[in-house]
Amino acid sequence: MKVRILTVLAIFVGVMLLVGQILVGTAVAAHSNAILGLDSQLVSQSLITRTITMTSTRPVSIVNRPSTPTAALKCVPEAPQITICPTLLPIIGKSPFQFLGGLMTLVADSGLRVKGLTTFVTNSVTINYASLQFSKNPESIKWEHLDSGQSGSVDFDNSNPILENIPVNAGMVGAQPIKIDFLRQDAEPISLVFTFFYIPNGDFSDPETNNNQWNLEANVNGAQVARPRIKNDLLQLFVSDSAAADPYKLICSPAKVGFALASIDLELPTEGEFYLRVQGTVFTQDQNPSNSSTFDAFEVVIDGNVADRVSNIDQPIRCDPVINRQVVVDSRIPLSGYAGNTTISLENHRRFDDQYDTYTEIDMVWIDY
Numbered sequence: 001m002k003v004r005i006l007t008v009l010a011i012f013v014g015v016m017l018l019v020g021q022i023l024v025g026t027a028v029a030a031h032s033n034a035i036l037g038l039d040s041q042l043v044s045q046s047l048i049t050r051t052i053t054m055t056s057t058r059p060v061s062i063v064n065r066p067s068t069p070t071a072a073l074k075c076v077p078e079a080p081q082i083t084i085c086p087t088l089l090p091i092i093g094k095s096p097f098q099f100l101g102g103l104m105t106l107v108a109d110s111g112l113r114v115k116g117l118t119t120f121v122t123n124s125v126t127i128n129y130a131s132l133q134f135s136k137n138p139e140s141i142k143w144e145h146l147d148s149g150q151s152g153s154v155d156f157d158n159s160n161p162i163l164e165n166i167p168v169n170a171g172m173v174g175a176q177p178i179k180i181d182f183l184r185q186d187a188e189p190i191s192l193v194f195t196f197f198y199i200p201n202g203d204f205s206d207p208e209t210n211n212n213q214w215n216l217e218a219n220v221n222g223a224q225v226a227r228p229r230i231k232n233d234l235l236q237l238f239v240s241d242s243a244a245a246d247p248y249k250l251i252c253s254p255a256k257v258g259f260a261l262a263s264i265d266l267e268l269p270t271e272g273e274f275y276l277r278v279q280g281t282v283f284t285q286d287q288n289p290s291n292s293s294t295f296d297a298f299e300v301v302i303d304g305n306v307a308d309r310v311s312n313i314d315q316p317i318r319c320d321p322v323i324n325r326q327v328v329v330d331s332r333i334p335l336s337g338y339a340g341n342t343t344i345s346l347e348n349h350r351r352f353d354d355q356y357d358t359y360t361e362i363d364m365v366w367i368d369y
Contacts, residue, residue, distance in 0.1 A: 102131065102369060103129070103131045103132055104127055104128065104129050104131070104132070104180075104192070104194045105117075105127070105128050105131075106118075106119065106125055106126065106127060106128070106196055107125075107126035107127070107128050107162060109126070111123075112124075112125060112126070113203055113205065115202075115203065115277075115364060115366040115368075116277065116366050116367060116368030116369070117195070117196050117197055117274070117366075117367055117368055117369060118196065118197045118198070118199050118202060118366035118367050118368070119168055119196060119197070119198055119199075120198075120199060120200065120201055120202045120203045120205070120366075121168075121200075121201075122168045122170040122198070122200075123168065124164070124165045124166055124167055124168060125166050125168060125196060126162050126163065126164045126165075126166065127162065127163040127166055127178070127180075127194060127196075128161060128162050129161050129162070129163070129180075130161040130162075132161070132182075134182070134190075136184065136187075137156055137158055138156045138182040138183055138184050138189075138190070139155070139156060139183055139184060139185060140153055140154065140155050140156055140183045141153060141154050141155075141156055141163065141180060141181065141182055141183065142180070142181040142183060143163060143166065143178055143179065143180045143181075144178070144179045145166070145167055145169065145176065145177075145178055146177040146178065146179055146193075147169050147172050147176060147177065148167060148169045148172075150167050152165075156182070163180070166178060168198050169198070170198075172198065172267060173198055173199065173200060173213055173264065173265065173266055173267065174197055174198065174199075174265075174266035174267030174268055174342075175195050175196075175197055175266075175267050175268055175269045176195065176196055176197065176198055177193050177194070177195045177269065178193070178194050178195070178196070179191065179192070179193050180192045180193070180194055195269055195272060195274075197266070197274075197366075197367040199264070199266065199365060199366060199367070200213045200214070200264075201213075201214070201230070202364060202365045202366050203233070203363075203364045203366075204230045204233055204234055204235045204362065204363070204364065205233050206230070207230065213264055213265075214230075214262050214263070214264050215261075215262065215263045215264065216228045216229070216261075216262050217260070217261050217262075217263075218237075218238070218258065218259070218260040218261070219258050219259055219260075220256040220257070220258035221256050221257060221258060225258070227260075228260045228261070228262055233363070234280075234361045234362065234363060235262055235280070235346065235361070235362040236359070236360075236361055237260040237261065237262070237298075237346070237347070237348035237359060237360040237361075237362070238258075238260040238348050238350065238357075238358070238359040238360070239359045239360075239361060255285075255350055255354060255355060255356060255357035255358070256350065256354050257350055257351060257352070257353070257354055258349075258350055259347055259348065259349045259350070260347070260348045260359075261345050261346060261347040261348070262345070262346050262362075263301075263343055263344060263345035263346070264343070264344055265341055265342070265343050265344075266341075266342050266343075266344055267340065267341060267342070268335055268338050268339050268340065268342045269339065270339040270340070273334070273336055273369065274334075274335045274336075274367050274368070274369060275332050275333060275334055275335060275367065275368050275369065276300070276302070276307075276331070276332075276333040276335055276344065276365070276367055277331065277332055277333075277364075277365065277366050277367065277368050278300055278308070278329055278330075278331040278333075278346065278362065278364075278365045279329060279330055279331075279362070279363045279364050279365075280298075280329040280360060280361050280362035280363050280364075281326050281327070281328060281329060281360070281361050281363075282297075282298045282310050282311065282312070282326065282327040282329060282348075282358065282359075282360045283325070283326050283357075283358070283359050283360070283361070284296055284311070284312045284325050284326075284327070284356070284357070284358035284359075285317065285318060285319060285325065285356040285357050285358070286311075286312060286317060286350075286352075286356040286357075286358050287312050287313070287314075287315060287316055287317045287325075288311035288312060288313060289313060290313075291309055291310075291311050291313055293306070293309075293349075293351070294351060294352060295311065295351055295352055296311060296312075296349060296350050296351055296352075296356065296358035297309050297310060297311035297349055297351075297358075298310045298311070298327075298329060298346075298347065298348050298349075298358075298360040299347045299349060300331050300333060300344070300345070300346060300347075301344075301345040301346075301347055302333070302335075302338060302342060302343070302344055302345075303338065303342055303343055304343075307331075307333045308331040308333055310327055310328075310329050310331070311327065312325045312327055317356060319356075329360070329362065335367070344365070346360075346362055346365065348360040
């Protein structure tokens with residue numbers, strides 16, 4: 001009889017302890033989610049692992065600031081999924097706080113000439129933060145250009161979630177980081193760093209004379225020839241007037257071995273996951289069956305390394321119009337292996353013989369997430 005009573009008591013105590021653990025875990029998870037200050041539309045939380053997963057694929061660093069040290073407190077600040085420390089104390093963002101992946105974007109406007117995270121002119125840019133959702137709206141927003149030191153502030157307006165007149169540093173080609181603080185009277189500010197990029201005339205809409213930052217070069221059989229040009233909103237690499245006028249009628253003619261290129265130096269950030277995008281068309285009479293460096297091709301070269309190569313792989317060599325072997329250029333190249341001053345080179349190569357022609361027209365080059 002005593003054994004039976006003790007068994008029942010042990011089961012009862014075990015059940016009560018399990019219920020208590022569930023209630024405490026639920027309370028901690030709910031509190032952690034609330035004090036972050038972002039709605040459930042932006043984050044989802046597991047009550048078992050207490051892990052916040054951002055809708056972005058980018059790593060977001062979140063650290064805990066305890067009032068007293070504790071050996072039991074463990075955080076993983078740099079992981080793609082951020083484990084919330086088991087505490088009820090406020091959570092703040094590390095500095096810099098990377099918060100990208102489409103949650104903040106440049107406003108595409110024909111007058112401003114932007115694409116993705118890139119502006120092609122030194123006009124001011126506009127940042128859209130409509131995808132950020134707050135459980136309690138901030139009172140104001142303060143921004144600072146981390147390169148030039150220019151800054152400003154505006155009242156928070158949920159009905160018009162944009163920051164206008166953010167300056168572009170014309171002397172810095174490449175990454176331009178903007179620190180943005182969403183200020184609240186009763187809580188720590190939410191501090192984000194949004195990086196956009198300046199690539200002068202990356203959409204090739206300006207005349208060639210306005211492209212001092214671009215290095216334009218062409219070489220045939222070891223001798224320099226007329227450099228590439230920017231015409232009709234295109235970067236033209238080895239494009240002759242007759243070919244540009246009607247690529248359908250281009251026939252075999254002497255096409256000397258050589259290259260034509262356009263290169264530019266960009267400053268790239270040490271952190272963040274960004275991609276170089278290049279769009280255009282290769283016109284060719286040549287075939288490159290293995291897409292190798294032996295035959296004609298268009299290449300994107302980064303710091304001397306071929307990052308992408310586009311050529312005619314399938315269609316056989318023929319002297320009929322090159323339009324029959326036009327190949328779309330749509331490069332998306334990760335830049336995670338590069339930082340600091342980086343040279344991007346867009347290159348058209350005629351190789352192996354002096355007969356079959358290949359030229360390239362590039363529509364646009366930009367950086368995106």
